[in-house]
Amino acid sequence: MHFGLLLNPRWIIALALEVTLALFAIRRGFLRQLPIFTLYLSLVALLQIGYWGILIGNGLNAPVTFWTYWATQGVLVFFRGMVIGELARRILAPYQGVWALARLILLVVAAVLLGIAAVAAYHNQHTLIAFISTLERGLEFAVVGTLGVIIAFTRYYEIDIERPLMLIAIGLVFYSAVELANSHVLATWLKSYFSVWAEIRIDSFVIAQVLWLTAVWKPIAARVRPAMLQPAVYREMVPAMNFQLRQLNGRLSEMLR
Amino acid sequence: MISIAAIVCLSLILLAGLSAALLIRPLSAEAGLRDMKANQLESLGVGHFVNCKQVSRALADDDFALIQSRLPRQSSARMRTERRALVRNYVVQLGRDFARIDRLSRIVASLSPQVDRNQELERLRLEFQFRFLYRLVLIRLALGGSLSTEALVQLANIVGAFARRVEGAMTWKPTPPLSDQLLGA
Numbered sequence: 139m140h141f142g143l144l145l146n147p148r149w150i151i152a153l154a155l156e157v158t159l160a161l162f163a164i165r166r167g168f169l170r171q172l173p174i175f176t177l178y179l180s181l182v183a184l185l186q187i188g189y190w191g192i193l194i195g196n197g198l199n200a201p202v203t204f205w206t207y208w209a210t211q212g213v214l215v216f217f218r219g220m221v222i223g224e225l226a227r228r229i230l231a232p233y234q235g236v237w238a239l240a241r242l243i244l245l246v247v248a249a250v251l252l253g254i255a256a257v258a259a260y261h262n263q264h265t266l267i268a269f270i271s272t273l274e275r276g277l278e279f280a281v282v283g284t285l286g287v288i289i290a291f292t293r294y295y296e297i298d299i300e301r302p303l304m305l306i307a308i309g310l311v312f313y314s315a316v317e318l319a320n321s322h323v324l325a326t327w328l329k330s331y332f333s334v335w336a337e338i339r340i341d342s343f344v345i346a347q348v349l350w351l352t353a354v355w356k357p358i359a360a361r362v363r364p365a366m367l368q369p370a371v372y373r374e375m376v377p378a379m380n381f382q383l384r385q386l387n388g389r390l391s392e393m394l395r
Numbered sequence: 396m397i398s399i400a401a402i403v404c405l406s407l408i409l410l411a412g413l414s415a416a417l418l419i420r421p422l423s424a425e426a427g428l429r430d431m432k433a434n435q436l437e438s439l440g441v442g443h444f445v446n447c448k449q450v451s452r453a454l455a456d457d458d459f460a461l462i463q464s465r466l467p468r469q470s471s472a473r474m475r476t477e478r479r480a481l482v483r484n485y486v487v488q489l490g491r492d493f494a495r496i497d498r499l500s501r502i503v504a505s506l507s508p509q510v511d512r513n514q515e516l517e518r519l520r521l522e523f524q525f526r527f528l529y530r531l532v533l534i535r536l537a538l539g540g541s542l543s544t545e546a547l548v549q550l551a552n553i554v555g556a557f558a559r560r561v562e563g564a565m566t567w568k569p570t571p572p573l574s575d576q577l578l579g580a
Contacts, residue, residue, distance in 0.1 A: 235510035242512070294519075295505035296498075364506060372507035376514045379500050383521040386493070386554065390528035394535060 152340050153190070155347050156183040163354045171358045174224040175306060178217040179350070185210040208270055215277045218310060219248070222281060225307060226288045229299055232363045235372070240291045247287050251280035275321040278314040285311055302353040309349035316342035422490050422526060483536045490529050492554050497522060 160179040163169070169176045192206045226244055230237040255276020262272040285307055292299055299307070320338055462474065500518070504510050 233505050235507040236505050239510055239512055239515060295501055297505060366508050367503060367506045369507060369509050371503060372510060375503060376500065376511065376518070379496075380514055380517050380521060383518065383525065387521060387524045387528055390525070390532060394528065394531055 148337070148340055148344075152344050152347075153183075153186055155344060155351070156186055159183075159347050159351050159354065162351065166354050166357045168354055168358060171360070172224060172228065172306075174217070174220045178214070178221050181217060182214060185213065211274065215274065215281070218281050218314070219277070219284075221306070221310065222284050222288070225285075225303055225310075228361065229288065229292060229297060229303060232361060233295065233297060234366065236291065236295050236297070240288070243291075244284060244287055248280060248284045251276070251283045255280055271321045275318055278317045278321070281314045282311055282318065285314075300358065302356075302358050305349050305353035309346035309353070312349070313342050313346040420526075422494055422529065479536060479539070483533065486529070486532055486536070489551060489554050493525065493529075496554070 156179075160176075160183045163176045163179050189203075189206055189210055193203055196203050223244075226240065227237075230240050255273060258276050259269055259273035263269045289299075289307070291297070316338065320342075462471070466474065504515065504518075
């Protein structure tokens with residue numbers, strides 16, 4: 139048994155925060171409004187407890203500890219991707235037209251970024267850690283990139299993001315961005331950096347969790363659908379407006395000749 | 396080798412920065428409208444194009460040539476500067492009108508149950524193009540170049556037509572089906 143690890147206050151604080159956050163989210167009714175996010179928070183706490191059990195039983199250097207750690211990370215990255223999808227749906231779905239457009243673009247962006255991650259990992263198989271860290275970096279990049287596209291859509295169409303959702307999104311971007319930078323450094327200076335990397339990973343996740351705790355502090359309001367216009371308004375107006383805009387640009391070009 | 400790579404990287408960064416500044420960065424008028432709510436915006440008039448006749452009259456080449464021939468050189472130079480400032484101000488006002496119209500059109504798109512992908516992508520492209528050309532026009536004016544009043548009038552007419560389209564759409568009502576209308580009354 140390796141109980142010495144339990145004496146690390148950082149790890150204990152992180153675990154306590156994970157459990158508190160999951161319980162808070164469930165208690166505040168997030169399971170109804172954001173079920174995947176709540177499931178993700180619960181999984182973080184449960185998997186961490188499971189990982190600790192294996193760590194205490196087998197020690198840090200045992201192969202089973204190594205594989206358990208990376209398997210749990212894989213599951214959590216997958217669920218982070220699902221949370222992004224849930225956020226996109228919650229924010230954009232009330233705007234039916236924009237959502238139909240965004241859904242397609244988000245799927246393409248996510249597929250391309252995941253494809254790049256898979257190809258990069260395939261070409262970086264000289265060591266196991268290099269392969270895993272490349273794959274993880276690609277997946278984190280896909281998370282950040284997809285979330286970036288969602289935020290670009292909301293900015294362009296002036297769609298308000300509810301405060302809790304914004305905090306959740308900032309937490310996700312922050313953690314994934316730190317992971318991205320972290321695994322890049324890991325890939326370059328590998329072994330000498332490994333212990334520092336583990337510490338940064340825990341700290342960045344603690345910061346993300348504090349943001350999420352702020353998000354789940356109050357119950358989230360039920361989604362309100364905005365009053366939509368008649369479909370004919372768009373059909374009649376937008377093509378004509380684009381035509382006017384083309385003319386406007388043509389005239390500006392002429393002025394510059 | 397490293398220096399060439401560094402120069403290429405730096406050039407690419409500069410190019411990306413310049414493109415972002417010209418194409419993506421919103422016009423100052425667009426940024427000014429950010430804080431306004433959609434319902435406030437609807438009540439705002441888009442009226443600068445209406446003043447175009449007066450502006451074009453003030454800028455008429457014939458009048459200017461006549462006045463220039465009768466004024467001392469210093470006064471005619473001052474007049475040219477003021478004339479350019481007037482044109483610049485007018486172009487800025489047109490940009491402001493464009494920003495209002497563009498914002499309304501985005502709101503219409505966001506509140507539509509169906510949007511056309513091609514139309515949305517085209518509008519995005521046209522917006523980038525407008526910002527780019529608008530900034531080039533302002534740069535040209537700042538560098539002492541001139542613009543024809545005829546082109547200015549046409550530009551204003553286009554913004555005006557654009558505005559009427561949006562205003563019409565905001566007050567759009569569905570035509571009742573034929574069975575609901577009084578026939579042969």
